Amino acid sequence: MRKAHLGFNASREPTLVDITNDSVKDILVGTEDGYVVAIDGRTLEELWRLDMGSRVITPVVVGDLDGDGMAELVVSDAEGDLVAIDGYPRPKAWLESPTPNENTTLYAEHTTYDFTVRAWSGWDAGYLRDMTMELDPDGVGAVLSWDRVTGSAELLYGDEHVILDSYMASTDGTNWTVTFGVRFKWSYPHEEPCRVVVGLRNMALRSGGGTFRDVFRIETDVELSGPLTAIGEWQGPLSEGDWIRSGETVNLSGPVVVYEGSLNMMAPLDVTVYAEDDTGGVSTSPLEAGTALEMEVRPESVGDAVFTWRFSLGDLPGGCEDRTNLSFTLQVDGTPPEVLTWTPSGRSWLFNTTVECTLEVRDPGSGMGPGCVQLRLGDGDWIDVTLAHAAGDQWSFSITLELAEGWDNLIEWRCYDRVGNGPSGTGVIELWVDTLPLVFGSASPTSWVNDTGVLVSIEIVDATSGVDPASLEYRTEGGDWASDDISWDGINASVRLALPEGRTLIMWRARDVAGNGPISSAWHEVLVDRTPPVLVEVEPSDGHIFHEVNVSFTIVLVDVLSGVSPDECLAVLRPVGEDETTGVDVSVSVIDDRATVLFEGVLAEDWYELSLQAGDMAGNAATYLIGPFGVDLSPPTFSDPWPGPDDIQPTGEILCTVRVVDLVSGISGVEWTAWWPGTEGEEWSEATVEASGNGTSVMATTGSIHFPAGREGRIEWRAVDGVGLTSTSGALEVWINRPPRATIDAPRDGGEIRPGVDLRLRSESTDPDGHTLNETWSSDIDGDLGVGSEVLVRLSEGEHVLTLRVEDPLGGV
Numbered sequence: 001m002r003k004a005h006l007g008f009n010a011s012r013e014p015t016l017v018d019i020t021n022d023s024v025k026d027i028l029v030g031t032e033d034g035y036v037v038a039i040d041g042r043t044l045e046e047l048w049r050l051d052m053g054s055r056v057i058t059p060v061v062v063g064d065l066d067g068d069g070m071a072e073l074v075v076s077d078a079e080g081d082l083v084a085i086d087g088y089p090r091p092k093a094w095l096e097s098p099t100p101n102e103n104t105t106l107y108a109e110h111t112t113y114d115f116t117v118r119a120w121s122g123w124d125a126g127y128l129r130d131m132t133m134e135l136d137p138d139g140v141g142a143v144l145s146w147d148r149v150t151g152s153a154e155l156l157y158g159d160e161h162v163i164l165d166s167y168m169a170s171t172d173g174t175n176w177t178v179t180f181g182v183r184f185k186w187s188y189p190h191e192e193p194c195r196v197v198v199g200l201r202n203m204a205l206r207s208g209g210g211t212f213r214d215v216f217r218i219e220t221d222v223e224l225s226g227p228l229t230a231i232g233e234w235q236g237p238l239s240e241g242d243w244i245r246s247g248e249t250v251n252l253s254g255p256v257v258v259y260e261g262s263l264n265m266m267a268p269l270d271v272t273v274y275a276e277d278d279t280g281g282v283s284t285s286p287l288e289a290g291t292a293l294e295m296e297v298r299p300e301s302v303g304d305a306v307f308t309w310r311f312s313l314g315d316l317p318g319g320c321e322d323r324t325n326l327s328f329t330l331q332v333d334g335t336p337p338e339v340l341t342w343t344p345s346g347r348s349w350l351f352n353t354t355v356e357c358t359l360e361v362r363d364p365g366s367g368m369g370p371g372c373v374q375l376r377l378g379d380g381d382w383i384d385v386t387l388a389h390a391a392g393d394q395w396s397f398s399i400t401l402e403l404a405e406g407w408d409n410l411i412e413w414r415c416y417d418r419v420g421n422g423p424s425g426t427g428v429i430e431l432w433v434d435t436l437p438l439v440f441g442s443a444s445p446t447s448w449v450n451d452t453g454v455l456v457s458i459e460i461v462d463a464t465s466g467v468d469p470a471s472l473e474y475r476t477e478g479g480d481w482a483s484d485d486i487s488w489d490g491i492n493a494s495v496r497l498a499l500p501e502g503r504t505l506i507m508w509r510a511r512d513v514a515g516n517g518p519i520s521s522a523w524h525e526v527l528v529d530r531t532p533p534v535l536v537e538v539e540p541s542d543g544h545i546f547h548e549v550n551v552s553f554t555i556v557l558v559d560v561l562s563g564v565s566p567d568e569c570l571a572v573l574r575p576v577g578e579d580e581t582t583g584v585d586v587s588v589s590v591i592d593d594r595a596t597v598l599f600e601g602v603l604a605e606d607w608y609e610l611s612l613q614a615g616d617m618a619g620n621a622a623t624y625l626i627g628p629f630g631v632d633l634s635p636p637t638f639s640d641p642w643p644g645p646d647d648i649q650p651t652g653e654i655l656c657t658v659r660v661v662d663l664v665s666g667i668s669g670v671e672w673t674a675w676w677p678g679t680e681g682e683e684w685s686e687a688t689v690e691a692s693g694n695g696t697s698v699m700a701t702t703g704s705i706h707f708p709a710g711r712e713g714r715i716e717w718r719a720v721d722g723v724g725l726t727s728t729s730g731a732l733e734v735w736i737n738r739p740p741r742a743t744i745d746a747p748r749d750g751g752e753i754r755p756g757v758d759l760r761l762r763s764e765s766t767d768p769d770g771h772t773l774n775e776t777w778s779s780d781i782d783g784d785l786g787v788g789s790e791v792l793v794r795l796s797e798g799e800h801v802l803t804l805r806v807e808d809p810l811g812g813v
Contacts, residue, residue, distance in 0.1 A: 009031060012030050012057070012058060013059050015059055015061070016041070020203050020204050026038060027039035028060040029060065030052075030056025034077065035052065035056070036050040036073070037050075046126070047123070052081070053079070053081075054077045056075055059075075061075070072085060089202070090207070091206065091207070091209065092120045092122075092200070092208055092210065093131075093209040093210040094210065095115075095196055095198065097116045098215050098216050100213060100215050103193045104217075107267070108186045108188055109183065109268055109269075113182050115179065115182055117131065117179075117198050119198075119200050125176055126203075127202045127203050128176055130201050131198065131209075133145075133196060133197070134196070134198075134199070135162065135196055136196075137195055138194070140158050140161045143155070143158065161184065162185065163182070163185065164181070166180075184220075187220075187318055187319035189319065191219065191221075193217050194216050196212045197209070197211050219259045219261070222258065222271075222321075222322065223313075223326075224273060224293065224312075225255055225256065225324070226255040226258075229254045230328065232248050233249040238330065243331045243333050243365070245419040246299065246301045246334030250296065250299075252275070252328065255326060256291070257313065267289070269316065269320070270289055272285070272314040273295060273312075275309040276309065276310055299330070301334035304364070307332050308327055309327060335421065337415050337422060337424050339424050340360040342429070350403065353402055353403045353405070354401075354402055354403075355431065356399075356400045359397045359426075362395075366419045367418050368390070368415070369387070371384050372415055373387075373414075375412065376411070385398070386398060397415075404433065404463075406434070406464050407434070409430070409432070411428075412427065438511070438516060439461045440461075440521040447617070448527045448617045449527065450619050452498065455496050456494065457494035458493055458494075460493055462513070465513035466490075466513050467488070467493075467513070468510065469493075471510045471511040472493045472509075472510050473508070474508050476506055499528050501561060502528060502561070503527055505523045506524045506526055507522070507524070509521065529559075529562040531560075531620060532615070532616060532621055533557040533615070533616050534557065534558050534622075535622075537555070538554075538626055542628065542629065544630070546603075546631045547723040547724075547725065549604070550600070550601075550602055552601075553599045556597075557594070557596075558593055558594050564593075564594075564595030564616055564617075565615050566588035566589075567615075569614050570586075570612075570615075571585075571599060571610055571611065572610075573603075573611075574608065581611070584610075586598065597612065603631045605634060606630070606631060607629070608628060608629055609626070610625075611623060632721065635719075635726055636661060636719040636720070637660070637727070638658050638719070640657075642656065643734060645732070647735065649736050649737060652706045653704060654704070654705060655705070656672070656702045656715050656734070657699060658717050659698070660699075666696045667695060667697075667719055669686065669720050670686075670700035670717065670719045672700070672716065672718070673685065673716050673718075684718060688700070688701045689701075708736060713734035715732050715734055716728060716729055737769060738767075738768045738769055739812035740766065740773050740812055741765065742764070743763065746761065746762040747761070747802075753795070755796075758794050760791075761802070763790075763804050763806075767808050767812075771810070772808075774787065776805045776806075777802065781796055
């Protein structure tokens with residue numbers, strides 16, 4: 001037995017009839033609150049309910065009222081209404097988007113399109129079982145399905161052309177609204193108007209739905225479209241058919257990739273744009289989705305030509321075709337203008353400074369115009385020349401110039417065509433005007449020189465026809481005119497002469513190219529000195545030792561010709577034996593041919609050498625080494641005294657030594673004095689010295705000294721260095737060994753013991769110098785008895801004299 005809780009009060013007995021077409025009778029019953037409710041006989045779940053508006057007063061009656069072979073349900077309510085209900089209603093569908101009969105254009109891969117269906121099951125929403133939607137049944141036939149019971153949707157067929165991105169289903173209690181989010185692939189093969197067929201089934205498995213015509217079409221083709229902007233590298237903005245220069249880069253921009261036939265529906269494609277010209281040349285440019293074309297073309301032509309670029313798209317996905325119909329045309333001028341003639345022709349003398357210059361030019365391409373022809377005078381700026389007249393492909397230009405005297409009037413023509421081909425030019429044209437005489441300028445050398453062969457020169461200027469190099473001559477005072485080996489660089493005449501030391505006078509003469517002259521120059525004095533300054537005096541002399549940090553030298557130099565140059569007197573200081581040098585400042589005072597160089601410095605204690613480079617006004621130089629000289633600021637120092645404070649001497653008869661050092665002036669003498677209690681001291685004696693290091697280090701030794709035992713002896717050293725600085729070592733302790741002390745504590749003197757009895761020998765010993773002592777016991781009968789401060793012995797019979805000997809390591813007993 002199965003039971004189900006209905007959740008309502010039945011007004012009448014139920015009616016059993018199969019309304020779900022599953023061969024199991026279902027339950028129909030009226031309720032007190034005015035509903036007709038259908039219960040699934042298999043699952044006992046509510047299928048649907050119909051609101052009658054008032055209490056149902058009769059059982060549900062089943063019968064075929066309309067003769068369609070399907071049963072209808074008849075019931076009456078408390079208000080007297082008799083209602084006939086189709087027991088097996090067919091579901092219905094309405095396509096709400098896209099709108100049928102409008103043939104809406106949808107674009108492949110552009111976006112997700114919503115296909116929305118409103119569906120009625122025949123009863124309430126719970127009676128609908130599932131839905132199918134077939135897109136383009138005459139072509140692709142993609143099938144989408146939605147199952148109300150499971151709440152799922154899927155693409156059953158056509159996934160090679162269609163993608164189901166999403167779905168959404170909702171109900172108002174009676175109708176369902178189902179939306180399929182569909183995206184179409186580029187491979188969609190059918191661009192004609194497409195139908196949509198919707199299929200529905202209710203819980204009675206009765207089918208229904210609807211067919212909707214001319215719902216949509218899919219656009220899968222693209223084209224490059226939109227206004228095209230062209231900007232030349234040199235011409236700037238360009239229009240169709242404009243002239244450009246051969247090899248000029250033109251930037252083409254503006255068009256975008258759209259779906260065929262659309263104005264601004266940009267296709268989500270990354271493509272390659274091809275621009276093919278009439279010569280077969282192809283330019284390419286990648287174009288990302290959603291961006292405008294940016295492409296450069298660079299047409300090249302030997303002559304004049306017309307270039308038309310036809311655009312196409314590449315790298316399109318399968319199923320997508322290019323429908324581009326876009327082209328752009330420019331004229332290319334590949335030939336610069338041709339210079340025909342010009343006046344004046346140049347390299348001829350002109351006798352008027354006002355000159356009209358003309359130029360004839362031919363260009364059959366883009367042509368000429370104002371600003372296309374320019375002229376410059378010398379290295380000046382280019383200026384535009386006025387167009388005089390034009391005839392066909394020939395143009396004439398003219399300009400009037402004011403020229404200067406001389407033959408350095410240089411003019412140059414250049415011309416471009418309208419697109420910038422060129423320049424074509426004449427090269428530099430010389431125009432000569434001659435009126436001014438030759439003039440001598442500065443001569444050289446103007447100062448002392450030290451060359452063996454002296455280069456003598458003079459500047460010669462002719463503002464008109466210039467200097468005639470063949471006319472150049474020179475002579476020395478008292479000599480003949482000569483022209484051998486003269487060089488001319490266009491401005492200066494020069495000759496190299498072997499001149500003696502001292503002063504020599506030279507004169508020049510020359511003519512200009514036009515034949516004016518010869519004209520002579522004034523006498524020119526040439527000064528030659530090949531001998532460097534000579535060192536004549538140094539104070540103080542080499543080897544001098546300074547005993548303070550401030551040192552100074554006075555150095556005297558002589559140069560009888562050009563004189564000593566203070567700027568060329570340089571000095572460096574170097575400690576003797578070292579490589580590192582230090583530049584030092586010197587002051588130089590010059591009177592006539594004699595220069596006094598003063599060096600002053602603050603130096604550390606050491607030996608030094610001073611290197612002086614002395615130069616004269618002619619550039620001669622000599623280097624002089626001054627020194628060595630010393631700086632001694634410290635008295636002698638003492639080290640390694642012997643004996644040292646911890647050196648204990650075994651006897652008092654010793655020779656004392658010490659090392660004495662003075663690194664600069666050396667040791668002049670060493671003395672010593674020694675004393676101990678009971679002596680007077682302070683009597684100095686000369687020490688014996690053994691020198692090393694050039695006398696800067698000595699080992700000093702006293703005569704024989706007899707010090708008393710103990711630590712009371714003292715010695716002191718005194719030394720003087722080469723500059724008289726004296727130092728003393730201070731009192732040094734001398735330690736002479738003292739003998740140990742000992743007493744015998746046992747046995748007592750004169751004692752007696754029985755034979756065969758052990759005797760204990762015991763002593764007490766001390767050493768004033770702290771040495772470890774060696775104690776030895778002996779008997780005049782038995783000999784050695786043992787060592788140590790306590791010894792156990794057995795003496796032979798007789799009268800023994802026992803002896804204890806105590807000795808320190810230095811022989812003290």
